[in-house]
Amino acid sequence: xxxxxxxxxxxxxxxxxxxxxxxxxxxxxxxxxxxxxxxxxxxxxxxxxxxxxxxxxxxxxxxxxxxxxxxxxxxxxxxxxxxxxxxxxxxxxxxxxxxxxxxxxxxxxxxxxxxxxxxxxxxxxxxxxxxxxxxxxxxxxxxxxxxxxxxxxxxxxxxxxxxxxxxxxxxxxxxxxxxxxxxxxxxxxxxxxxxxxxxxxxxxxxxxxxxxxxxxxxxxxxxxxxxxxxxxxxxxxxxxxxxxxxxxxxxxxxxxxxxxxxxxxxxxxxxxxxxxxxxxxxxxxxxxxxxxxxxxxxxxxxxxxxxxxxxxxxxxxxxxxxxxxxxxxxxxxxxxxxxxxxxxxxxxxxxxxxxxxxxxxxxxxxxxxxxxxxxxxxxxxxxxxxxxxxxxxxxxxxxxxxxxxxxxxxxxxxxxxxxxxxxxxxxxxxxxxxxxxxxxxxxxxxxxxxxxxxxxxxxxxxxxxxxxxxxxxxxxxxxxxxxxxx
Numbered sequence: 470x471x472x473x474x475x476x477x478x479x480x481x482x483x484x485x486x487x488x489x490x491x492x493x494x495x496x497x498x499x500x501x502x503x504x505x506x507x508x509x510x511x512x513x514x515x516x517x518x519x520x521x522x523x524x525x526x527x528x529x530x531x532x533x534x535x536x537x538x539x540x541x542x543x544x545x546x547x548x549x550x551x552x553x554x555x556x557x558x559x560x561x562x563x564x565x566x567x568x569x570x571x572x573x574x575x576x577x578x579x580x581x582x583x584x585x586x587x588x589x590x591x592x593x594x595x596x597x598x599x600x601x602x603x604x605x606x607x608x609x610x611x612x613x614x615x616x617x618x619x620x621x622x623x624x625x626x627x628x629x630x631x632x633x634x635x636x637x638x639x640x641x642x643x644x645x646x647x648x649x650x651x652x653x654x655x656x657x658x659x660x661x662x663x664x665x666x667x668x669x670x671x672x673x674x675x676x677x678x679x680x681x682x683x684x685x686x687x688x689x690x691x692x693x694x695x696x697x698x699x700x701x702x703x704x705x706x707x708x709x710x711x712x713x714x715x716x717x718x719x720x721x722x723x724x725x726x727x728x729x730x731x732x733x734x735x736x737x738x739x740x741x742x743x744x745x746x747x748x749x750x751x752x753x754x755x756x757x758x759x760x761x762x763x764x765x766x767x768x769x770x771x772x773x774x775x776x777x778x779x780x781x782x783x784x785x786x787x788x789x790x791x792x793x794x795x796x797x798x799x800x801x802x803x804x805x806x807x808x809x810x811x812x813x814x815x816x817x818x819x820x821x822x823x824x825x826x827x828x829x830x831x832x833x834x835x836x837x838x839x840x841x842x843x844x845x846x847x848x849x850x851x852x853x854x855x856x857x858x859x860x861x862x863x864x865x866x867x868x869x870x871x872x873x874x875x876x877x878x879x880x881x882x883x884x885x886x887x888x889x890x891x892x893x894x895x896x897x898x899x900x901x902x903x904x905x906x907x908x909x910x911x912x913x914x915x916x917x918x919x920x921x922x923x924x925x926x927x928x929x930x931x932x933x934x935x936x937x938x939x940x941x942x943x944x945x946x947x948x949x950x951x952x953x954x955x
Contacts, residue, residue, distance in 0.1 A: 477778055480749040480768075483785040485711070488515060489524070490754075493711055496530035497718035499756035505535055509542065517544040517551070526712050529555050559598050562651030563589065563683070566601055569653075571685050573616040578609035581677055581688045583656065584702070584716055587695065590680045590687070600652035603687075604659050606674065610637055613655055622647045627921045627937075629875050631882040660701050665738035692724035693731040697740060704743035704785060717747065721757040728763050741770040742781035820884045822857065822876070822904030838863070838941035840919040846949055852908055854952035857884070859902045859917065863942035866935055867895040871922040874942075878912045899945070905952055917944070 485493055488511055495508035508531045520528060532539070532552040539545050573580060581604035582589065589598060605613050614637055624633045625646040633643055642656040659670060676691040690698065696717055703713020720726065735744050745767040752759035771778050783798035844859075857876065865872070874886040883906050890898070906915075919939040 477772055477775060478782055480746045481753075483746040483782060483787075484750045484754060486787050486789060489711075489787070489789075492524055492527045492531070493714055494755060496527045496534065496711075496715055497722075497751075497755050497757070499722060499758075503756070504531075505538065508535060508539065512539065512542045512544050512548075517547050523710055525551065525555065526710075526715065528552075530715055558651060562598070562601060562653075565647055565651070566653055567683055567685065569616045569620045569622065570682070570687070572620070573609075573613045574685050574687070576612050576616065578612045578616075579606060579674075579688060580609075580613070581605070581659075581674070581690060582680075582682070583654075583659070583690075583698065585712055587689050587716075588719070590682050590689065600654060602654040602656060604656045604690075607638070607657060610655065610657050614643065617645045617653060617655075622653065625652060627873060627923050629877060629882065629918060629920060631877045631880070632875060632885070635882045659698060660738060664701055664740065669734075669737050691730075692720050692726050693734055695724075696720050696726065696731060697734045697738060697744075700743050700747045701738065701740055704747045714747075714751070717751060718755060718757055721751060721759065728760055732763060732766060735767070736770070739777075741767050742774075742778050743785060745771045746781070746785050820906075822884050822886050822902050822906075824886050824888045824900050824902050826888075827860070827899050827901045838943045840939045840941050842917045842942070842944050842947075843914050844917060844944075844947050844949065845914050846908055846912055848913075850908060850949065850951060852910055855906050855908050856950045856952050857902065857904055857906045858946070858948045858950070859944060860946040861900050861902065861917070861942045862945055863898050863900075863919075863940045865890050865896055865898045865940065868893060868936055870936060872898070872900075872940060873920040873922050875918050875920055876906060876915055877918060878909065878915050881909070883907065883915060906949075908949075915949075917942075917947075 484490065491507045492511050495504050495511060498504035498507065517528065528548060529552050532548045539548065570580065583602040583604050585598040586601045586603070589601070603613070611634075614634060618630050618634075622645040623630050625644040626633065633640070637643065641658040642654060645653040645655065659673065673690055673694045674688075676694060677688040678691075679686055680689050681687075689695075699713045699717045699720070703710065703716075735741060745764065748759045748764060748767065751757045752764065771781075780798060780802060783795040784802060786795055861874075863872070869892070870890055872888040872890060875882065876884040876886070884904065886902055888898075888900060908915075919942055921937050921939045923937045
């Protein structure tokens with residue numbers, strides 16, 4: 470071992486710790502007796518009613534793995550109930566998604582099932598997934614998005630589906646939701662920026678194979694790509710969600726892995742350090758089959774870049790043992806990754822209209838407060854550029870917050886309005902809005918729509934809704950006129 474390797478922290482310091490570690494081993498350890506012992510110890514020492522969300526998936530795994538062998542433990546009925554609840558939710562999500570998936574496949578789009586969703590096609594495994602993740606090629610993204618929109622799904626974001634559709638080509642992906650049916654994640658980029666290029670993604674698609682999901686053709690990545698993807702997506706934030714370890718363990722225990730091909734994928738995507746940390750845990754702690762020669766190769770390659778090694782190490786450490794320095798590095802790396810993603814996609818800018826707070830404007834309201842107001846387009850208005858002017862009033866609740874509105878037609882996004890309320894008290898806001906818009910053929914009216922300032926779940930926390938929900942407004946004055954000639 471050279472001096473650099475001696476000075477760098479050992480991979481073991483990134484391993485899960487405490488009861489979380491034991492619950493992971495109960496779910497994935499290769500030795501059934503060892504795994505059962507971890508499961509029983511966890512159930513004796515922990516109250517299942519206070520288990521964290523990251524532990525729910527692991528608890529379902531051990532309930533599926535051991536079943537009645539855990540019946541002697543008092544939490545067993547609760548464990549069975551948790552398993553049934555998540556299983557029912559999975560069936561509901563899949564049932565709601567299938568019409569859209571069938572239509573998308575019928576339109577010729579290719580869909581790659583990712584992460585836990587890949588197990589939906591395995592008849593030997595129980596269908597329990599928290600949400601369905603689908604990889605798409607760029608030419609198929611719009612088809613897939615419209616397929617879900619046409620069947621009642623909406624982006625799980627504060628912005629409208631019209632806005633997302635306009636920016637879809639420059640987005641890495643979009644999360645879709647439909648009431649309580651679960652989530653569908655549509656991914657255009659499968660790996661993070663810096664983890665391979667377009668050629669590597671194309672090779673992944675070429676190695677994938679077709680399978681049927683309830684009669685609908687989808688695709689599964691090769692075991693080597695699935696293992697690399699699990700490590701790339703989960704290894705750096707794996708202690709917030711351990712599903713990636715379950716996915717990786719399933720591949721190692723039930724699939725034949727071409728280790729030479731896997732090594733080539735890891736090298737092409739610069740994943741040596743996270744691969745070293747992940748596979749050392751799966752091999753040394755969970756008893757899963759990983760060639761020692763591969764671990765030695767990963768160690769040599771990872772330690773050859775000490776700064777990268779330390780950066781990945783700080784991200785991979787358990788949050789329970791993370792230091793202030795580790796957390797600072799995590800936040801810094803997260804900002805770098807977001808910046809790289811923006812540079813990679815070169816997202817189109819928003820068509821923002823000017824907005825300012827004014828006094829007055831209390832007379833002759835044209836409508837009662839609502840989150841959407843329709844505005845007629847004057848019939849004499851020529852197509853193309855026009856000028857939008859409006860005075861809106863809304864009752865802003867206490868607290869600082871963003872106020873978000875959009876201007877849309879029935880089929881497309883036209884413009885966006887953003888105002889920052891800095892005062893803490895509640896007040897009646899009067900906003901003057903001015904700016905250019907464009908009118909397309911056949912558009913006889915446009916809509917001013919209030920939007921939430923962040924993602925809000927159906928039936929979510931009332932305090933979150935009070936702070937972030939769309940605010941009803943009324944139009945005091947609104948006018949669309951011909952844009953001035955330049």
